[in-house]
Amino acid sequence: MAILARGMGGDVDRAEEAVQDAYAVALERWARDGVPSAPAAWILTTAKRRAIDRLRREAALRDRQALLTRELEDAVRDLPGEEEEMIPDERLGLMFACCHPALALEAQVPLTLRLVGGLTVPEIARALLLPEATVAQRLVRAKRKVRVSGIPIAEPAPEALPARLDAVLAVLYLVFNEGYAATAGEAIVREDLAAEAIRLARVVHLLLPDEPEPAGLLALMLLQHSRRAARVGEAGELVLLEAQDRSRWDSDAIAQALPLVDRALTLRRPPGSYALQAAIAAVHARAARAEATDWRQIALLYGELANVLPTPVVTLNRAVAIAMADGPAAGLALVDALANGGALDDYHLLHAARADLLRRQGRRAEAAAAYARALELAANDPERRFLTARLEECRR
Amino acid sequence: MRYMLLIYGDESAYSNVSEADQEAQLAKWFSYTEEMRNAGVSTGGDALQPTATATSVRDNGGEPLVTDGPFAETKEQLGGYYLLDVADLDEAIKWAHKCPGAKSGTIELRPIMEFPDTP
Numbered sequence: 001m002a003i004l005a006r007g008m009g010g011d012v013d014r015a016e017e018a019v020q021d022a023y024a025v026a027l028e029r030w031a032r033d034g035v036p037s038a039p040a041a042w043i044l045t046t047a048k049r050r051a052i053d054r055l056r057r058e059a060a061l062r063d064r065q066a067l068l069t070r071e072l073e074d075a076v077r078d079l080p081g082e083e084e085e086m087i088p089d090e091r092l093g094l095m096f097a098c099c100h101p102a103l104a105l106e107a108q109v110p111l112t113l114r115l116v117g118g119l120t121v122p123e124i125a126r127a128l129l130l131p132e133a134t135v136a137q138r139l140v141r142a143k144r145k146v147r148v149s150g151i152p153i154a155e156p157a158p159e160a161l162p163a164r165l166d167a168v169l170a171v172l173y174l175v176f177n178e179g180y181a182a183t184a185g186e187a188i189v190r191e192d193l194a195a196e197a198i199r200l201a202r203v204v205h206l207l208l209p210d211e212p213e214p215a216g217l218l219a220l221m222l223l224q225h226s227r228r229a230a231r232v233g234e235a236g237e238l239v240l241l242e243a244q245d246r247s248r249w250d251s252d253a254i255a256q257a258l259p260l261v262d263r264a265l266t267l268r269r270p271p272g273s274y275a276l277q278a279a280i281a282a283v284h285a286r287a288a289r290a291e292a293t294d295w296r297q298i299a300l301l302y303g304e305l306a307n308v309l310p311t312p313v314v315t316l317n318r319a320v321a322i323a324m325a326d327g328p329a330a331g332l333a334l335v336d337a338l339a340n341g342g343a344l345d346d347y348h349l350l351h352a353a354r355a356d357l358l359r360r361q362g363r364r365a366e367a368a369a370a371y372a373r374a375l376e377l378a379a380n381d382p383e384r385r386f387l388t389a390r391l392e393e394c395r396r
Numbered sequence: 397m398r399y400m401l402l403i404y405g406d407e408s409a410y411s412n413v414s415e416a417d418q419e420a421q422l423a424k425w426f427s428y429t430e431e432m433r434n435a436g437v438s439t440g441g442d443a444l445q446p447t448a449t450a451t452s453v454r455d456n457g458g459e460p461l462v463t464d465g466p467f468a469e470t471k472e473q474l475g476g477y478y479l480l481d482v483a484d485l486d487e488a489i490k491w492a493h494k495c496p497g498a499k500s501g502t503i504e505l506r507p508i509m510e511f512p513d514t515p
């Protein structure tokens with residue numbers, strides 16, 4: 001579809017219609033005549049013919065566009081050959097177009113899901129918890145912007161590649177997190193979304209094998225995804241990492257991820273943020289039991305991550321890791337410094353982490369106060385239930 | 397593809413600039429314009445006089461309604477423009493980024509609405 005869209009002056013709408021037509025024709029023809037030897041090329045040829053047919057029909061109705069249509073026909077006919085090798089590369093170009101910074105982020109996500117992932121509008125709406133009309137509208141606007149503004153459907157120039165790649169990876173990670181943070185009720189649809197993000201991340205990695213961050217992101221997603229069966233309990237409650245039944249972790253996903261982590265860490269120095277986050281997830285994945293976790297290694301990795309991604313959340317996670325490695329007092333020093341800085345005042349996990357460290361030191365009254373504050377800020381039910389239980393423990 | 401490159405900036409920032417600094421700034425603009433011309437991407441452009449010199453015109457029931465000043469008061473004002481003819485948006489962005497106005501202001505890129513020549 002990307003090849004067609006490029007040849008049609010970036011008109012992804014028409015390209016989409018043409019491809020759908022071609023698939024419909026393929027279904028009946030191939031059932032009757034058998035699958036051709038180069039099916040992808042067959043689809044492309046048929047789609048081109050359909051595109052030209054449609055253009056002609058519409059041109060006959062609208063005189064004013066006659067000249068434009070002739071130009072489009074010529075452009076479509078002049079498309080380079082039908083080698084199947086072109087097609088996977090074109091998908092990457094399409095992904096870069098869908099994640100172009102000229103598009104609003106709220107448009108990039110549904111556009112990527114629709115054009116690259118092939119999800120339908122209802123599927124996207126369900127997955128992103130948006131009304132269908134909203135999704136449809138964002139898609140229409142985004143496609144128009146791609147066409148009218150001349151957003152190129154191609155890999156960006158080498159000097160622009162790192163920034164654009166960051167955008168593509170950020171969108172894919174957003175999609176993954178939409179699917180990852182599901183409660184039991186929505187699990188089925190959302191798991192497909194996470195799987196879709198992984199699939200697309202794999203495409204990016206295979207097309208840019210010497211780039212470390214696509215490998216890092218893919219590894220990170222695989223490792224997080226590997227825990228999906230163990231993350232949610234019978235009643236739909238969230239099961240913390242240390243309490244998860246590790247026999248329910250997906251060992252295939254982990255086995256795929258670990259070599260990717262090594263690759264991502266060594267392809268370029270210093271390692272990028274996805275590579276480091278994946279490395280941290282890998283330390284957990286390698287521990288057969290929670291007690292066997294190499295927390296010192298995790299603390300070290302968070303330290304490195306803080307250099308490339310100096311956010312308060314990273315510092316918080318580092319503090320938690322240090323507390324696990326060296327005891328609550330060590331971690332509390334860092335967490336208190338963070339809390340006093342005020343940066344994470346509205347972040348429930350800051351207060352929850354503080355509460356946990358205080359509780360482990362036996363400072364129950366202070367812990368209770370911190371749990372109460374965390375509870376004020378916590379949004380979803382499984383977390384609230386967990387915090388309430390801890391709060392009651394401290395008050396006993 | 398044709399774009400209009402619109403240069404927005406805070407006019408008040410120019411009032412306190414020394415003559416030497418003004419000349420240095422102008423040199424940057426001239427060299428930018430030259431670079432675009434040599435690359436064959438710009439078909440024209442102009443700097444605009446400040447908004448204090450602007451006149452707004454509307455129609456009020458058949459009579460012109462003329463007032464002093466620009467249409468709207470904004471934090472950044474339109475200071476100039478270029479017309480670009482480039483391959484795609486990424487190339488337009490490259491030139492917009494090089495524009496001296498991008499350092500302290502905002503460049504807006506607008507695709508030109510093309511109409512096929514009527515036969």
